Amino acid sequence: MKKNLSLFGLIFLSLVIQTTIVTNLPHQQAKPDLLLILTVYLGLYSTPLAGAILAFLSGYMMDIFSGSIFGVQTFSKTAIFFLTILIRDRFYIRSPLFQAGTIFLFSIIEGFIIIAILGMVSPIENLLSPFFLFIIPRSLITGLVGPFFIALIKCVPPLSHSGNP
């Protein structure tokens, strides 16, 4: 419970940072998605039910602050959480390098999920344009920031000894 509350606090804090400091960074395209990193963390270290609820909430909260179609981030973050759960026992993703790669890959997948949903709601003419303009730079920076952010999360006392659920 304490761990899940701490995680919720972290989600809230990350959301505040994401909507204030990160949005004020100079390069609009290359901004790390802290909540995606947190979702991957949840997938790696949380129980399926608690993690799913927190991932769902993190996406939901992102949606509140996004100008896009409501629910897109909720869906994408929840999907990323379950994808992480799916691979966490099959691949070794505890080392920083593999974490960076996984976060990069999941960031791209999330980009595709969002584009796909947006495409279903209102057709997008050129799908490759947002891929190169936003998804790749954003995924790269998120992948780079990921291991550091996860290391920071592990510094929070209730989460410092996170192991396999």
Place this chain on the structure above:
Amino acid sequence: MVAKEISIFRRYRVSIFAVIFLTTALLTISSRINNVERLAFIDWALLEITYPFQKAVTYSTDALGNLIDSYVLLVNLKRENVALRKKVTELREENSLLRERAIASERLQNLLRFSKKIPGPILPAQIIGIDPSSWFRTILIDKGTKHGVERGMAVVSPEGIVGHVLQTSPHSAKVLLITDFNSSVDAIVQRSRAKGLVEGNGENRCRLKYAPRAEDIQLGDRVVTSGLGGRYPKGLMVGKINKIEKKSYGLFQQAEIILSANFSKLEEVFIITETRPVEIP
């Protein structure tokens, strides 16, 4: 049966959760797609809760940003300040050099004008040293026997007489100033033509001695060389009477003279290489 169901649930719980949560998310999209502007209570509540935190973080980051900007500005200002200080120093040095050149130019023009007044041949010389002792008053000039300087030659400046050559070496000469105790110059008071002997007193002043008591000497009278003795040309300025000492007894009167030549500021002098008596027009 129940145990079997629990077992199946445990086995597929991740998939079940995935289906439930993803479906819920899709339903959320579906429910909001036609009501983009509608704000649910939970959305409104979350926005309200987040607002003060966002404001605090934004305020802090702005303050930090301003602080960093100010610091960068200060660093730039400091750098600019150092460069400007350096420039000011350079300009001051240049200004000082130009002033020095202007003063030197004026001084040389005065020397030139003065040299034209002296009828005989003269040799300009630079003062290269001053007697370090407090008892003797001598200077060292950069002309010696190689330049035709001989012992006893008169040394003058545009303002007045300076002294005479005491010792010579090939490239320099020592000049005994008229302020030295051992110096004496035959002089006259220009206005009254009263004769006397100007002797040094070791300071920057001289005394007019052996002037007959009956002679008319007044404060401010100009004292010039008499030309007697053959060392100094006649009519060279020595100084002005500053103080008269006439006692009620004795044959002579004495007077203190403020010298025309400012010995503390002398830089160049002229050596009169003509040894025969000449008269200043």
